[in-house]
Amino acid sequence: MTDMDQLIKILNHKGNMVVSGRDLYDFLGIKTPYTQWMERMISYEFEENVDFAVINKNVKDESAFGNVRKITDHALTLDMAKEIAMIQRTHKGKQARQYFIQVQKAYQQQARLPKTPDEKIHLLLENSDQVNRQVKQIDTRVTKLEDDQPIAPGEYSYIGTRVKHAVNEYVSAHHLVLNNKQRSKLYQDINRGVAEVTGIKTRTQLRKKDFDVADEFITNWVPSTATLQIIKQLSGVSEGQTELV
Incomplete structure (x- = not known):
């Protein structure tokens, strides 16, 4: 002044x-x-x-x-x-x-402005709390931005490979002989499941936050009853004649 x-x-x-x-x-x-x-x-x-x-x-x-x-x-x-x-x-x-x-x-x-030692300590603690809150808010925003990033090309290829292996393993484990149309129903089933658990429409929309969820789903995937029924119908097998599972 x-x-x-x-x-x-x-x-x-x-x-x-x-x-x-x-x-x-x-x-x-x-x-x-x-x-x-x-x-x-x-x-x-x-x-x-x-x-x-x-x-x-x-x-x-x-x-x-x-x-x-x-x-x-x-x-x-x-x-x-x-x-x-x-x-x-x-x-x-x-x-x-x-x-x-x-x-x-x-x-x-x-x-x-604080005058006594107690007032200064109180202000210091108050400012420290405010800084910590701001840092947490920034960390949250940064994490959200990182999670919302599209998955890397290598991760996308990994998911695609995992889907292919999951379908092949299911077919092999159940000794199935499927034509391309029947096999496509299995791919549609697993991709639909990935989309549902991650909240996306197509696999190309996968984000980093979705990667682990999608990977876990693929590991535990089995075709739905509806998909298996459609595959039976496409093969011309009557109900009760041949079990696919």
Whole structure:
């Protein structure tokens, strides 16, 4: 606040930030004598000992008796100083008002800073918790982005090979002799199952998060009863004549 303090000096009066009425008067460049001007400002319903305090003080004046002259000054609250500045309706008045607003904001920010060791520790822990939450949120987003990435070409080929082996193993284990149309029903069955457990429409939509789910399904896959029934029908085998499973 050092730069702002050079505009109009901010004083401490009984623990409160105040402005000298005469300093404000000088900054605003008022031509009316100070006492008359201040009386008029106070008439805008400002209250003594609430909005301002009267201060009598001695100032050096070589033309006065004893080189000292008594003058009256006023300690103005920042709120009163802001209103007085606004009343002037001048560039200087606007400048002073903006200055007082900045001073108050800076003071409020300073007041919020921790002062005691306990307050500092509390703030440190609070900030640490906030950072941890932000890191977790970032980790979650990164993980989601990674999981939503398409599987690599090598992984896609692996799934395709696993599907082919699963179908061939089933055919071999059950000693089946199938034509291409019947075999295609097994491929349709296993691919449909992969799509259902991973929530996709076609195998080309597989994402990294789907890889393990798809791999496990293929390992445990067996054709559905409906698929086996269709294969029987395609072979012309009557129900009960030949068991495919």
